[in-house]
Amino acid sequence: MPIxxxxxxxxxxxxxxxxxxxxSVFEDSPWTLFEKTLDQARIALLSSAGxxxxxxxxxxxxxxxxxxxxxxxxxxxxxxxxxxxxFFDHRDALKDLNCxxxxxxxxxxxxxxxxxxxxxxxxxxxxxRMYKRSALPKKTVRPIMEVLKAQETxxxxxxxx
Amino acid sequence: MGLIARGIEESGLPTVFLGSCRDIMAQxxxxxxxxxxxxxxRTCGRPNNxxxxxxxxxxxxxxxxxxxxxxxxxxxxxxxxxxxxxxxxVREQKEMLEExxxxxxxxxxxK
Numbered sequence: 001m002p003i004x005x006x007x008x009x010x011x012x013x014x015x016x017x018x019x020x021x022x023x024s025v026f027e028d029s030p031w032t033l034f035e036k037t038l039d040q041a042r043i044a045l046l047s048s049a050g051x052x053x054x055x056x057x058x059x060x061x062x063x064x065x066x067x068x069x070x071x072x073x074x075x076x077x078x079x080x081x082x083x084x085x086x087f088f089d090h091r092d093a094l095k096d097l098n099c100x101x102x103x104x105x106x107x108x109x110x111x112x113x114x115x116x117x118x119x120x121x122x123x124x125x126x127x128x129r130m131y132k133r134s135a136l137p138k139k140t141v142r143p144i145m146e147v148l149k150a151q152e153t154x155x156x157x158x159x160x161x
Numbered sequence: 162m163g164l165i166a167r168g169i170e171e172s173g174l175p176t177v178f179l180g181s182c183r184d185i186m187a188q189x190x191x192x193x194x195x196x197x198x199x200x201x202x203r204t205c206g207r208p209n210n211x212x213x214x215x216x217x218x219x220x221x222x223x224x225x226x227x228x229x230x231x232x233x234x235x236x237x238x239x240x241x242x243x244x245x246x247x248x249x250x251v252r253e254q255k256e257m258l259e260e261x262x263x264x265x266x267x268x269x270x271x272k
Binding site: 002003004005006007008023024025026027028029030031032033034037038041043046048049061086087088089090091092093095096098099100102105106108109114115125127130133136137140141142144145148153154155156157158159160161 | 162163164165166167168169170171172173174175176177178179180181182183184185188189190191192196198200201202203204205206207208209211214215218219221222223225226231232245246247250253254256257258260263
């Protein structure tokens with residue numbers, strides 16, 4: 001049985017005297033047709049595991065309302081990448097960043113012809129505990145879209161950590 | 162993160178969302194959801210298990226083609242191999258912080 005995260009988070013946070021988290025609940029979803037085949041498509045990677053490069057500002061591992069993101073060239077050596085995110089057990093990810101930032105596997109899938117290509121810049125976020133969700137479209141989605149469009153992305157793979 | 166997927170999709174790019182929080186995914190409804198029932202932090206499989214990671218990623222990418230209904234979620238068949246519960250999550254998070262020498266943060270939002 002999958003873990004009931006909503007139930008747990010509500011109990012945990014309200015147990016600390018905090019009002020209920022207002023979860024985003026939708027009855028339907030937006031839709032854009034995926035018109036290419038995978039082996040023709042350029043796929044961009046987004047990961048919310050709190051990964052940054054050593055010359056970038058690190059994520060706050062306990063972030064609240066962090067709307068920021070980082071651009072990570074997919075050929076960056078893993079030694080140059082840092083992970084700051086305390087809401088999941090990241091010990092396995094530190095052994096192998098592909099657990100949450102699978103650039104090596106995706107590059108192999110490009111070489112194998114399974115996907116057309118992997119977009120050269122991946123996007124990383126921290127996320128979690130978002131109260132200012134109304135700011136997301138302008139502060140986060142719009143600038144991310146600029147990065148994605150600039151590299152002629154056909155589809156986006158989002159990895160939630 | 163589901164909101165980011167929705168926002169990108171609304172802006173005109175197709176998305177597929179791979180995650181391990183099934184109940185949250187079911188309510189935020191990313192346009193194409195792929196659920197892997199693994200403990201958090203192993204969204205693409207176990208460390209250094211290249212075959213498993215590759216297969217999970219292939220399955221996730223194929224959902225771009227296979228999912229035809231907005232908001233549909235597919236459940237991947239991979240098994241972690243032993244039970245994991247919310248208590249395990251809490252314990253592992255605590256162990257990790259102790260190993261790093263960091264205290265558990267009291268959860269209070271900043272204004």
